[in-house]
Amino acid sequence: MNFETILYELEEKILTITLNRPDRLNAFTGQMMDELILAFKEAGQDDEVRVIIVTGAGRGFCAGADLGAGGATFNRDENPRSPKTEDKENLEWIRDGGGRTTLAIYDCPKPIIAAINGPAVGVGVTMTLPMDIRLASDKARFGFVFARRGLVPEAASSWFLPRIVGISKALEWTYSGKVFSAEEACEGGLVRSVHEEEDLLSAAKEIATEIIENTSAVSVSMTRHMLWKMLGADHPMEAHQVDSRAIYELGKSKDVEEGVNSFLEKRSPNFPSKVSKDMPEFYPWWEPKEFK
DSSP states (O other): OOOOSEEEEEEEEEEEEEEGGGTTTTTTTTHHHHHHHHHHHHHHOTOOOEEEEESSSSSSSSSSSOOOGGGGTOOOGGGSSOOGGTTSSSSSGGOOHHHHHHHHHHEEEEEEEEEOOOOEEEHHHHTTTTEEEEEETTTOOEEEEEEGTOOOOTTHHHHHHHHHOOOOHHHHHHHHOOEEHHHHHHHTTTTSEEOOOOGHHHHHHHHHHHHHHHHHHHHHHHHHHHHHGGGGGGSSHHHHHHHHHHHHHHTSSHHHHHHHHHHHHHHHHOOOTTTTTTTOOTOSSSOOOOOO
16 A cells, blocks of 8 residues: 555554654644545454554654644635535535544554654544553653644544543643643553653554464454443443353354363464454444344
């Protein structure tokens, strides 16, 4: 795949997606949105990809939206990507680009690790919220700066952020719009750990390797969707219903047979099932089905 604003590098079942506009601190553009959406879609369908790591080129992770257009940056009516007047009745065109990106990340069936190597501000931080594990360099800085630009939190972050750090901390950071340190991000639960800059990617790859060498790809994919989707469930019975169907269907699979036998035989497992073709019959259970 030929990308211009990101790098897409697969090695030993770890896909590293690098935001690659270092001269602009990897500022987010419409083209970057399109390329990230495509990258996560392709990675989700590729059985050679077991874990995805997202990081930034140069000294930044992502400095937020590219503000090169000045005060009109967020004026959709003046955006060259906006449709002509007669085509605007379909409100699909006003969808937030950050939200399109985070929803593509959320839908991806592969575990995703953010290795935040530098400043992550605006969409630069909100795009990491649907990622599963966030690590930060000690050079990283974070900012939900929307109120300081006259905007509101985007990229579906009003859903993700309180679920990750709690409502009080989410409101503190979004009300103030301040830029804060990696240490504060870690204390507030936004990132798992803080690392020396040169150790960040190796720490992310260590987590990825632990997943790859010891787990079933189908189990991890199911687990990712189950935990994220259940954040919005009204009652634990909803989880129980999905758990029960998953245990029933996976219990008959070659992966479970291999998982049990490898444990009993005290050896490393070699799980045969593929996300592309061996997911349980009821997957994806959350999508509406046609009533028949």
